[in-house]
Amino acid sequence: MLTIYHYWFCPFSRKTRIALQEKKVDFEMKLELPWQRRPEFLALNPAGNVPVLVKDEPRQAVSGPYAIMEFLEEQYPAPNLIGDTIEGRAETRRLVEWFDDKFYREVTSLIINEKIMKSFLKRGTPEAANIRYAGQNIKHHLKYIEYLTDRRNWLAGDNFTLxxxxxxxxxxxxxxxxxxxxxxxxxxxxxxxxxxxxxSFQAILQDKIAGLTPAAHYRDLDF
Amino acid sequence: MLTIYHYWFCPFSRKTRIALQEKKVDFEMKLELPWQRRPEFLALNPAGNVPVLVKDEPRQAVSGPYAIMEFLEEQYPAPNLIGDTIEGRAETRRLVEWFDDKFYREVTSLIINEKIMKSFLKRGTPEAANIRYAGQNIKHHLKYIEYLTDRRNWLAGDNFTLxxxxxxxxxxxxxxxxxxxxxxxxxxxxxxxxxxxxxSFQAILQDKIAGLTPAAHYRDLDF
Structure with missing residues (x-):
């Protein structure tokens, strides 16, 4: 059995869940609040961040979104979520990094930090300037998604990928x-x-996060 | 022929150069100052960061440190720099991410930004607090390197890896x-x-960066 240590607003935890669902691999989820720095969790992943994937027999903890995604592709190769050719895989990985690094820095981390972390951890009040900045940035990313999907069926090419x-x-x-x-x-x-x-996305749409109602259209397939 | 668009103080450019040398692949280097945002460079990599690896016949640009490293392993598998087993590769990738993400955020980017970028781009004066913070952080990372090499021949296990x-x-x-x-x-x-x-490391040690003499022991093998 696989276990994911995850946090609701962690995009890297979410992508791990989606990839596992695409590959039809069973797993259980354990909620981890990484800022608590539980010693048992740090023993699994000294970097202290989620997600961590734990596999039984032989027991192994895999940490870090990059390591986890490549691990899943190697361990459960069907369906292929990364590409059939060296060039195709390079393009998938370039775009994975685009979202996990650039989008994360310019959008996700700013909004989650201001809107979730600060109120949850009671660390100051949200900075409107950061939220506005992220709101400007997200437009460029949505435009890039439109640029890509104008030319391709999915972001990296013909097939649905990571x-x-x-x-x-x-x-x-x-x-x-x-x-x-x-x-x-x-x-x-x-x-x-x-x-x-x-x-593979249905569980994400059903997420119910204590104390926070999702936006009205969040679950709606015709939004 | 391969070409790397690189910048001297970019650790991701440096690791690409080292990996290519380990694999004995010829390449040429082109200095790119990413903040100039040259249109020809943005056409190669819309994310605008270095390194970018460009391959002839068929021409392909590979961008992003994660995509580049996996591409090199697939294109030039010998010597293997990532590991022989699924578990071994997951451990290599976990540590690659440790340095490329955690060490970069906590040390490299702070020091390079304060000491190089600010003076080079004339964007304000270095913040002593950031340099001190990075100076504290680096100690934890050096301790972690010692923890790992106490138990293993190289960081990820028996073999030298990424x-x-x-x-x-x-x-x-x-x-x-x-x-x-x-x-x-x-x-x-x-x-x-x-x-x-x-x-594979000799060229890095010979780097001579205009206007900046390296620390006295930088090139010294017995430092």
């Missing part, structure tokens, strides 16, 4: 809070609607 | 500026001395 999963995982965190301006990005919305209708 | 290359690439940027407190971390120093003596 690039789509990563992008959708980040966007879903922001969308829960109602901060994705879908109305101005119809084609990005069409792409996200296709992802929302996938069985 | 984990060692990533760690050494980051440290070499900081070491050029004289900011690694080797004197208090003899075992980490021993591990770094083994890397410094590898043929």
């Amino acid at each position: 690039a789509d999963i990563s992008a959708a995982a980040h966007l879903s965190c922001i969308d829960y809070l109602g901060d994705v301006p879908w109305q101005n990005f119809e084609k990005a919305k069409d792409w996200y609607a296709r992802i929302k209708s996938r069985p | 984990a060692d290359i990533s760690a050494a690439a980051h440290l070499s940027c900081i070491d050029y500026l004289g900011d690694v407190p080797w004197q208090n971390f003899e075992k980490a120093k021993d591990w770094y001395a083994r890397i410094k003596s590898r043929p």
Whole structure:
């Protein structure tokens, strides 16, 4: 059995859950609040961040979104979520990094930090300037999604890959809070609607986070 | 022929150069100042950061440190720099991410930003607090290197891997500026001395960056 230590607003935890569902691998989830720095959790992952994937027999903990995604591809190769050719895999990974690094720095981390972490951890009040900055940045990313999907079926090419999963995982965190301006990005919305209708995404849409109601359209497949 | 678009103080450019040397692949280097945002460079990599690896016949640009490293392993599998088993590769990738994400945020980016970027781009004066903070953080990382090399031949296990290359690439940027407190971390120093003596690392040690003399011991194999 696999266990994921996850946190609701962690896009990297979300993408791990989606990838496992795509591969039809059973897993259980354990909620981890990484800022508590539990010694048992640090023993699994000294970096202290989620997600961590723990596999039984032989027991192994895999940490870090990059290591986890490549591990899943190697351990459960079907369906292939990364690409059939060296060039295709390089393009998938480039886009995974685009969302996990660039989008995360410019959008996800700013909004989650201001809107969730600060109130949850009682660390100061949200900075409107950071939220506005993220709100400007997200437009460039949605435009890039439209640029790509104008030319391709999915973000990295003909097939659904980890690039789509990563992008959708980040966007879903922001969308829960109602901060994705879908109305101005119809084609990005069409792409996200296709992802929302996938069985692998249903659990994410049902997430119910204590004390926080999702935006009205969050679960809606016709949003 | 391969071309790397690189910048001297970019640890990700450095690790790409080292990995290519380990694999005995010829390449040429083109200096890119990413903040200039040259249109020709943005056409290669819309994310705008270095390194970018460009391959001829068929022409392909590979961007992003994660995509580049996996691409090199797939394209030039010998010597294997990532590990022989699924578990081994997960451990290598966990440590690559440790240095490329955690060490970069906590040490490299702070020091490079304060000491290089601010003076080079004339964007304000260095913040002593950031440099001090990075100076505290680096100690924890050197301790972690000692913890690992106490138990293993190299960081990720028996063999030299991308984990060692990533760690050494980051440290070499900081070491050029004289900011690694080797004197208090003899075992980490021993591990770094083994890397410094590898043929793949010689070009890095000969880097001569306009206007900036390296720290006295930077090139010294017995530092």
